Each structure stands twice: as C-alpha cells, then as structure tokens.
Amino acid sequence: MKKLILALVLISGVAFSFTSCKGDKKADKATEAVKETAKEVKETVKEVANEAKEVAETATKELTDQEKAGLAIIKGKGGCVACHKDDAKFVGPSYKEVAKVYKEKNGNLVKFLKGGAEAIVDPAQFAVMQPNLEITKKMTGDELASIAAYIRSLN
Ligand code: HEC
Incomplete structure (x- = not known):
C-alpha cells in the first residue's frame, strides 16, 4: 500500500x-x-x-485671400461644385487633377476660362464643360485669377 x-x-x-x-x-x-x-x-x-x-x-x-475668393466663386455664383469636387472625379475631373495637369503641361487656367485655350485635361468631355465658359467669360480678370489660384493651391 x-x-x-x-x-x-x-x-x-x-x-x-x-x-x-x-x-x-x-x-x-x-x-x-x-x-x-x-x-x-x-x-x-x-x-x-x-x-x-x-x-x-x-x-x-491656410488659404490666401485670393484662394478664398476663388473658392467662394466656385461654390457660389460659378456653380462649379455641381460638377467638380476638390479630390474626386465627379461629372468633371477633380480640381486636384486639373491642377496637376495644368502644372505638368504648363497650361493657362485663366485663358481656358476666358474661352481662349483648348481643354487639356479631358478634351473628350469638353462639350459638357463648354457652356460654363459663357459664365466664366463674363467674370472679371480678378475673379478668374482667384479661381485659378484656388485650383492651383490643390496641387
Ligand atoms: C455641367 C458640369 C460642369 C460644370 C457646372 C463645370 N464644369 Fe468644369 N468641367 C466639366 C467637365 C465634364 C470637364 C472635363 C472636360 C474638359 O477637360 O474640358 C471640365 C473641365 C474643367 C477644367 C479643365 C479644362 C481642361 O483644360 O481640360 C476646368 C479648369 C474647369 N472645368 C473649371 C470649371 C469652373 C471654374 C467651373 C465653374 C465656373 C466649372 N468648371 C463648372 C464639367 C463641368
């Protein structure tokens, strides 16, 4: 045991x-x-x-005063936000994309918005953008420069 x-x-x-x-x-x-x-x-x-x-x-x-003014037009009387977003493609290309292409190709945004230059971002869709040039053509040089400054600030 x-x-x-x-x-x-x-x-x-x-x-x-x-x-x-x-x-x-x-x-x-x-x-x-x-x-x-x-x-x-x-x-x-x-x-x-x-x-x-x-x-x-x-x-x-921080946006500069000019860029702020541009953004206000894009959101306001320009009506651009109906088709454009800053960062993503919507009806039109994103403004970031626009800024990138204009920088790469040394394009002139103000000239385009005045109807004096060809589309370089998405020419195949230009017919959709074209009517808006009737609005931007009536804007002052300062207004167009501020829109361009805002778009360029996104690059
Ligand atoms: C009805 C929709 C629509 C509205 C509203 C619109 N856009 Fe566009 N936008 C487009 C489309 C689609 C394109 C792509 C075609 C092209 O590149 O031109 C474009 C392209 C552009 C481009 C690039 C042009 C290039 O060189 O190819 C710029 C700059 C631009 N838009 C600015 C504006 C501004 C500023 C406004 C407001 C005043 C505006 N758009 C309002 C649809 C629109």
Whole structure:
C-alpha cells in the first residue's frame, strides 16, 4: 500500500512537472504572440497618427485671400461644385487633377476660362464643360485669377 501511494505521488509529481513545463512553453509562446501583436498595434497606431497629422495639416492649410475668393466663386455664383469636387472625379475631373495637369503641361487656367485655350485635361468631355465658359467669360480678370489660384493651391 505504501509503495502504491509512493508510486502515485511520484507519477502525479512527474505528470505535474511535465504539464507545468508544457504550460510554461505555451505561456512563453502566448507571451511572444501578445508581444508581437502589441508591436503591430503600436506600429498601426503610429501610422494612423501620422495619417491623421497629414490630414489635419492639409485641412488647416491656410488659404490666401485670393484662394478664398476663388473658392467662394466656385461654390457660389460659378456653380462649379455641381460638377467638380476638390479630390474626386465627379461629372468633371477633380480640381486636384486639373491642377496637376495644368502644372505638368504648363497650361493657362485663366485663358481656358476666358474661352481662349483648348481643354487639356479631358478634351473628350469638353462639350459638357463648354457652356460654363459663357459664365466664366463674363467674370472679371480678378475673379478668374482667384479661381485659378484656388485650383492651383490643390496641387
Ligand atoms: C455641367 C458640369 C460642369 C460644370 C457646372 C463645370 N464644369 Fe468644369 N468641367 C466639366 C467637365 C465634364 C470637364 C472635363 C472636360 C474638359 O477637360 O474640358 C471640365 C473641365 C474643367 C477644367 C479643365 C479644362 C481642361 O483644360 O481640360 C476646368 C479648369 C474647369 N472645368 C473649371 C470649371 C469652373 C471654374 C467651373 C465653374 C465656373 C466649372 N468648371 C463648372 C464639367 C463641368
């Protein structure tokens, strides 16, 4: 009987140390995984923070008075927002795209809005834009320059 108890104690002792050892390994693995995840989360948080910073910087980018005046015309009497957005294609190309193409091709926005230059952004769709030139042609040089300044500010 004593032997049996001793044997049982021994077996359970070995079994216990075995499982606890296995448990330790498992725990180590889990700790490692948690550490790894924490690292990833940290990196993601960093990336998100950086993106947020960039967005905040663009959002708070101060417009000059001239650019502000241009934006007011685009939103107001120009009626341009019916077809144009700053960042995304709508009926017409985004103003960001317009700014990019005009910079690349050294185009003259005021001249285009006065009806004195050909479309260079999306000539195939010019028929949709053309009627608006009747509106912009009647604007003053200052007004057109301010529209152009606002569009250029998006590049
Ligand atoms: C009915 C829709 C519509 C309205 C309103 C509109 N546009 Fe457009 N616009 C377009 C389309 C479509 C294009 C693409 C065709 C083209 O490139 O000419 C375009 C193109 C342009 C371009 C690029 C021209 C080029 O060289 O290709 C400029 C600059 C522009 N629009 C400015 C304006 C301004 C400023 C107003 C407001 C006074 C305005 N648009 C109102 C539809 C519109």
